[in-house]
Structure formats: structure tokens, C-alpha cells
Amino acid sequence: MPIRRGHIPLLAVFLLFFLTASGFAQSPALTEPMKVAAFPSLESAIRIRGPLEFCGEYVPVHLPEVRERLEKELLLMLWDRAQVILWLKRTGRYFPHIEVVLKGSNMPDDLKYIAVIESALKPHAGSNKGARGIWQFIPSTARNYGLVVNYSIDERRNFYSATKAAVRYMNELHDMFGSWTLGCAGYNMGEQGLKKRIEKQEVKDYYRLHLPRETQRYIPRAIAAKLILSDPARYGFDLRPGDYYSPKQFDRIKLKAKYATPVTLVAKAAKTYYKNIRDLNPQLLSDTIPRGDHILYLPQGAAGDFAKRYHPLIAKYRKTLKPKTYVVKRGDSLTAIARKHRMSLWQLCKLNKLSTKSTIRPGQKLSVSK
Secondary structure, three states: OOOOHHHHHOOOOHHHHHHHHHHHHHOOOHHHHOOOOOOOHHHOOOOOOOOOOOOOEOOOOOOHHHHHHHHHHHHHHHOHHHHHHHHHHHHHHHHHHHHHHHHHHOOHHHHHHHHHHHEEEEOOOEEEOOOOOOOOOHHHHHHHOOOOOOOOEEEEHOOHHHHHHHHHHHHHHHHHHHOOOHHHHHHHHHHHHHHHHHHHHOOOOOHOOOOOHHHHHHHHHHHHHHHHOOHHHHHOOOOOOHHHOOOOOEEEEEEEEOOEEEEEHHHHHHOOOHHHHHOOOOOEEEEEOOOEEEEEEEEEEOOOHEEEEEEEHHHHHOOOOOOOOOOOOOOOOOHEEEEEHOOHHHHHHOOOOOOOOOOOOOOOEEEEEO
């Protein structure tokens, strides 16, 4: 039915009454006045104030090429203001811990900006080269620095484990190249590749080395991130203390899993939800925690009576399981069978009272779970 002019005031009164009664009209989120955006022009934002340092090392912005590369990175970052706002908000969650670890290792605070340009501070970030986590470790480097990376656990995704490994790796790269700038370049392209470039070109200055394009951009990107995130107001970002994401609060426990354990069972013992356990433990790649010793994070306050609730639950769960067997086929090996059933060779041999050199025959039955 068409609305006549005389009906409009009555409709407006009805809507106002409805909103007031519902509390919408009094909601701070709706009534708080919106500010008009005001930020410097891109031209003025890239007029760099010198001198500049990164990790205590001089940045030669007097060199035209270096200045141009830095201005380019600043422009690209400032163009995507929404992304920078997310970076700023995430620094509240991740920077405090990174800063503590860096300080404890007597390393420059500026290295925290490497995490920003590597992953935008996203624990689940990944690359087409197989890098994962906030610090973007590839599997081989991660394992070299003590991180577990397999079919069920990927500690590159765990911010705290990965930060410890990254700081150790960068410290070794600094000792190797004698410079934090070159150390960061080595972190990006690999130490062996950087060594070859230095030897071939007979230059040990990052800004005067001919490097892969990604690595040429690497340090200018980190410097640009430092400029913006260390002085956001200068670039027109007006975040209040409450706008930043808070560090996660949790309890840390050591779980000795004699058997593969469902994440849901751990959540019940912690009096929380499956999602909370997976969110706090992004290193877990499936619904099941594999056998072995694990460091797990629980919601704050959940560790107190966790063991008291966990042991009856796991005992009841084990009674519901039936042992699984596998019939050996022609061409099988112990290693292949273990991999197929997501077990270590040692676990398979122990379960069947075999040694790693034992001979198996087609038709033989092997236990592959307990």
C-alpha cells in the first residue's frame, strides 16, 4: 500500500519509540559521533626525516636508489590504510612478547618489524614456498631450530615457539655476517645464497649488493613498517589504547599423551570448547593430539584441576577403542606402514615387539593402534 504524506510522521514516531525501547538509540556504538578522516597527503608522508637507523645501523637515504626504494614501500603501505590499521591493532597482541624475547637476548628491538613484513602478524599466514606462521619458517629451517613440523604438529604456527626459534636464528645470522641488515637479508633469502652473492660481488654492504628483487625490498619494507608503526599519529592513524588487541591470556601445561587423544576430550577436561583449544594451540593440525609429550595452552584458570578431570576422561575413552590391525602386503616395509598409519617407526616396532631391522612377511598382522 503506498504511504501518503500524512502517514510519514506517525511512522517516524513509531520507529523512534521502537529504537528507544530496544536500547538501540542509546547504544554508544550508534550515537558516538564519527570523526572525519584527516591524514597527511602521500607526498608529504614520504618526505623522510633523517638520519635513519635500522637495528642501530645507518640507513643511507642520501643514496638516490635507497631513498627511492624506501619511498616506494612507504607509499604502498600508506595506500592500504586498512591493512596498516590491522597491523597496528595486532601489535598490541604480539609485540610485547617479541620485545621481551629480543631484550632477553640483547638483540635490537627493530627486529620485531621483520614479523610484520613477513606475515602481517598472522599466525596462520603461509606462502607458496611452504613457509608458515608469523615468522614464516620453511620446514627444514624450522626443524633446524627445534620446531616440530610433521603431519599432526606444526610449531611454526605457535607464536611463542616460533618467536624463540626466530630470535635464535637471527642471532646466528648476525654472527655469521657481522651485520643485522645482512642477517635479515639472509633470513629472507637463505644464508647460503647470500654468502654466494657476497663472495661473487666482493661487497659486504646490503645497500650496495645486487640481490633478488624480494630481498632488495626486504629491508626498506621493514624500515617503512618501523616508521609508520613507531609514529602512527604522524601518518594520520588515530588509534586509542582500547583499539589495540590484547595479548592472549592462558595457562601452560605439559600433557604426556600415552595414546592419541581427541582435542574434544582436552577441551572437556579444561571446561571449555574445542574451538578455544584449537585457537590457543594453532600448532595442532587435526582433531587428535598424537602420542608423546606436548606443551599445551589452556584458557586462563583452567590448569588448576585439569589433571583431576583429564585422567578419568582418557581412561573412559580408551575403553571405547578397538585395537586396529594391518595385514602386511607384498612390497610393504615397516617404514611405509608406519607412515601410512601416521606413526613413527619406533612406535610401530614397540607396539609389535619388533626391531627396526625385523623382517615382515605378506599376510602377517601388525597392530597399528592401541
